[in-house]
Amino acid sequence: MAASTASRLWLPRPTASSPSPRPPPRLARFSPLRAAKLESVLSIGTHVIPHPRKVETGGEDAFFVGDDGGGVFAIADGVSGWAEKNVNPALFSRELMANSSTFLKDEEVSHDPQILLMKAHAATSSTGSATAIIAMLEKTGTLKIASVGDCGLKVIRKGQVMFSTCPQEHYFDCPYQLSSEAIGQTYKDALVCTVHLMEGDIIVSGSDGFFDNIFDQEILAVISESPGIDESAKALAELARKHSVDVRFDSPYSMEARSRGFDVPWWKKLLGAKLTGGKMDDITVIVAQVNIVVIPDDEGAIVEREKGAEKVTVAATATASAEQKG
Numbered sequence: 001m002a003a004s005t006a007s008r009l010w011l012p013r014p015t016a017s018s019p020s021p022r023p024p025p026r027l028a029r030f031s032p033l034r035a036a037k038l039e040s041v042l043s044i045g046t047h048v049i050p051h052p053r054k055v056e057t058g059g060e061d062a063f064f065v066g067d068d069g070g071g072v073f074a075i076a077d078g079v080s081g082w083a084e085k086n087v088n089p090a091l092f093s094r095e096l097m098a099n100s101s102t103f104l105k106d107e108e109v110s111h112d113p114q115i116l117l118m119k120a121h122a123a124t125s126s127t128g129s130a131t132a133i134i135a136m137l138e139k140t141g142t143l144k145i146a147s148v149g150d151c152g153l154k155v156i157r158k159g160q161v162m163f164s165t166c167p168q169e170h171y172f173d174c175p176y177q178l179s180s181e182a183i184g185q186t187y188k189d190a191l192v193c194t195v196h197l198m199e200g201d202i203i204v205s206g207s208d209g210f211f212d213n214i215f216d217q218e219i220l221a222v223i224s225e226s227p228g229i230d231e232s233a234k235a236l237a238e239l240a241r242k243h244s245v246d247v248r249f250d251s252p253y254s255m256e257a258r259s260r261g262f263d264v265p266w267w268k269k270l271l272g273a274k275l276t277g278g279k280m281d282d283i284t285v286i287v288a289q290v291n292i293v294v295i296p297d298d299e300g301a302i303v304e305r306e307k308g309a310e311k312v313t314v315a316a317t318a319t320a321s322a323e324q325k326g
Contacts, residue, residue, distance in 0.1 A: 037295040040141040040197065042071030042288040045229035047237040049283045051209075052245065059282035060090040061207050062097040062130075068104050069111055070137035073286050075151045076130040077207040079177055092128030092180065099123040100134060111136055113146035118187035121178045129179035133165070133205060137197070141290070145193040148185050149175035152211045155195055156202040156223060161216050163195050167208070172260045175208070202229075203288040204236070209281030212253035213240040223287075233287040240285070244278035253279040 050059030060078035065071075076096045078089035099120035103109055109116045113134035131149025138144070145153060150167035168176040168191060176185045197203075202223055218239060226232040243249045254276050257263075263275045 036297055038292050039139040039295055040070045040137060040199070041067075041139070041291050041293055042073075042137050042203070043229055043291055044071060044073055044286060044288045045231075045233040046073075046287075047230075047233040047285050049237050049241045051280055051282050053280075054282065057088075057090065060093060061209070061282040061284040062090070062093040063284055063286065064097045064101045065286070066101065066104055068136070070139045070141075071288065072104065072113075072134070072136045073205065073288065074100050074113075074132065074134040075205060075207055075284050075286065076132040077149070077151055077209070077282065077284070079129045079131070082128045087127050089128055089130075091126040092124060093130040093132075095124045095126045096120055096130055096132060096178065111138060111144070113144050114187050114190050114192050117146050117148065117178070117190055121187060124178075124180070127180045129177040129181070129184055131175050131177050131208070135203070135205060137288075137290070141197050143195045143197050143203070145195070146187070146190040148187075148190045149177050150208040150211075151206065152208070153203060153205040154216070154219070155197065156204065156220065157198065157200075159220060159224060161220070163193075165191060165193060172257065172262070197290045199290055199292045201290040202232075203286075203290075204232075205286040205288075206236075206240075207282060207284040209244065209279070209283040210237065210240045210285050212279045212281065213243040213249075213251050213283070215252060229287045229289050233285045236287065237283050237285040240283050244280045244283070247277040249278050250276045251278045 044065045046063065046065065048059065048061060048063070050057070054060065060080060061075065062078070063073065063075045065073040074097060076093035078093035080089050082089045100116055103116055103119040103123070106119060109119060113136050116134055117132065131151050133145065133147035133151040133153060135153060136144045145165065147153070147165055148168065150169065152167065153165045154161050155163040168189070170176070176189055178185060204219055204223070214236065219236060222235045222239060223232050226235055243251055258275050263269070264273050
């Protein structure tokens with residue numbers, strides 16, 4: 001029996017078409033895999049050399065360093081004039097720095113060095129006074145500074161000094177100072193600065209015994225020749241100490257004294273003499289370098305960052321154990 005017409009109808013078979021190429025996978029906007037974070041942190045080196053006549057007591061400078069935020073450091077220089085009143089000038093500076101360290105994580109401070117100075121000063125019960133500087137680096141790379149008096153700080157970038165604090169003084173050799181007496185200065189008198197730092201920037205901070213005895217070009221030379229921050233701090237302190245006891249060295253201190261009208265007697269001037277020499281003092285030096293570390297949010301995330309003109313891709317999985325550069 002013949003097949004029905006319907007059973008012989010031909011229907012075209014669907015042909016398998018080539019699959020269209022798929023775009024490469026992309027992280028969704030709200031993907032749980034987030035980019036790693038880049039944070040600024042400080043590597044810090046320190047060195048202290050007391051006044052030649054105060055070696056046994058450790059001198060009258062004090063300092064502390066910490067890892068709060070991206071890093072923090074502070075220096076206080078006890079005012080030696082209190083010794084004439086039978087007061088140990090070191091007690092005030094040391095207590096001021098101890099209190100600064102204690103209040104570092106206080107909620108009211110909130111990474112503000114000026115507020116930290118306020119709370120540390122208010123809690124200091126020792127008799128005396130001190131100049132002081134506190135510097136805090138935020139993880140975003142912003143350096144916050146508060147200083148009272150003539151402890152100083154410089155930022156070096158690519159072999160040049162690109163920022164310096166300015167000393168505060170009532171008159172030559174009499175700086176602003178935080179004091180146990182009501183007539184002294186307070187945190188409200190502090191010089192407050194904000195500096196945006198980059199990876200590789202070097203911070204050099206110190207008491208006036210350091211900056212009174214060394215020039216900027218010497219600082220730059222020592223930094224460039226030293227293998228690391230610890231070596232830099234030690235070399236800078238030792239060079240300043242060498243200058244401080246050299247009566248023939250025309251130091252920044254002696255040059256400033258002459259510019260303010262202080263000099264040798266007139267009869268010495270007739271012989272061609274002039275006021276020269278370093279200034280013997282306690283010398284405290286802190287050297288810090290800004291480093292960028294990668295903090296992965298999630299394993300496998302990828303982040304891109306600009307480093308100079310070169311675009312660098314960093315895999316978080318490869319840097320989960322990234323260490324701070326020295």
